[in-house]
Amino acid sequence: MMHTSEGRSDVLAFVGENLRRLRHQAGMSQAALAEASGISRRMIVKLEGGDTNVSLASLDRLAEALGTTIVEVVSDPAERSRRRIEAVAWRGGHPGSEAVLLGSVPARTGAQLWRWTLGPGDRYAAEPDPEGWHEMITVTEGRVLIDLAEGPVIVEAGGYTIYSTAQTYAYANVGDGVARFICTAVA
Numbered sequence: 001m002m003h004t005s006e007g008r009s010d011v012l013a014f015v016g017e018n019l020r021r022l023r024h025q026a027g028m029s030q031a032a033l034a035e036a037s038g039i040s041r042r043m044i045v046k047l048e049g050g051d052t053n054v055s056l057a058s059l060d061r062l063a064e065a066l067g068t069t070i071v072e073v074v075s076d077p078a079e080r081s082r083r084r085i086e087a088v089a090w091r092g093g094h095p096g097s098e099a100v101l102l103g104s105v106p107a108r109t110g111a112q113l114w115r116w117t118l119g120p121g122d123r124y125a126a127e128p129d130p131e132g133w134h135e136m137i138t139v140t141e142g143r144v145l146i147d148l149a150e151g152p153v154i155v156e157a158g159g160y161t162i163y164s165t166a167q168t169y170a171y172a173n174v175g176d177g178v179a180r181f182i183c184t185a186v187a
């Protein structure tokens with residue numbers, strides 16, 4: 001298993017291997033996957049080679065084009081249990097800003113548990129999810145702005161919010177120090 005310097009598995013270590021395996025299982029060329037996902041063939045080549053970072057929205061589009069889930073794309077292929085994943089899936093511009101997919105369980109469509117850390121001023125902008133997806137955010141440290149199409153919500157440490165992600169949304173650290181929060185995404 002590959003790990004980051006902090007001892008956690010890093011999603012980018014697995015994405016390349018998983019994309020190649022899933023693409024071959026689906027009988028798709030890189031060009032066919034590019035066409036089906038709307039992700040450039042060049043990006044797919046870089047991902048399969050482990051040479052680039054990727055947005056969560058792009059991982060979702062690749063998974064959908066392959067007829068699978070984001071959990072299958074990012075999970076350690078050697079791990080038998082998909083419930084506990086602990087894979088870094090996003091890194092921000094500030095050192096230490098990251099999103100860690102902690103685990104996943106079956107739900108109507110899916111359920112994911114994430115741990116996020118955002119450095120001062122860092123922001124993650126997400127694309128809308130399909131209808132039926134929701135997030136529950138609990139802030140454990142700092143102040144986080146959840147910038148929703150329906151209006152912004154600021155959540156202080158110890159607070160929480162729940163909202164539909166079938167809209168444009170973003171997370172932003174609006175404090176002076178590090179912000180940390182737990183996100184549960186469910187459909």
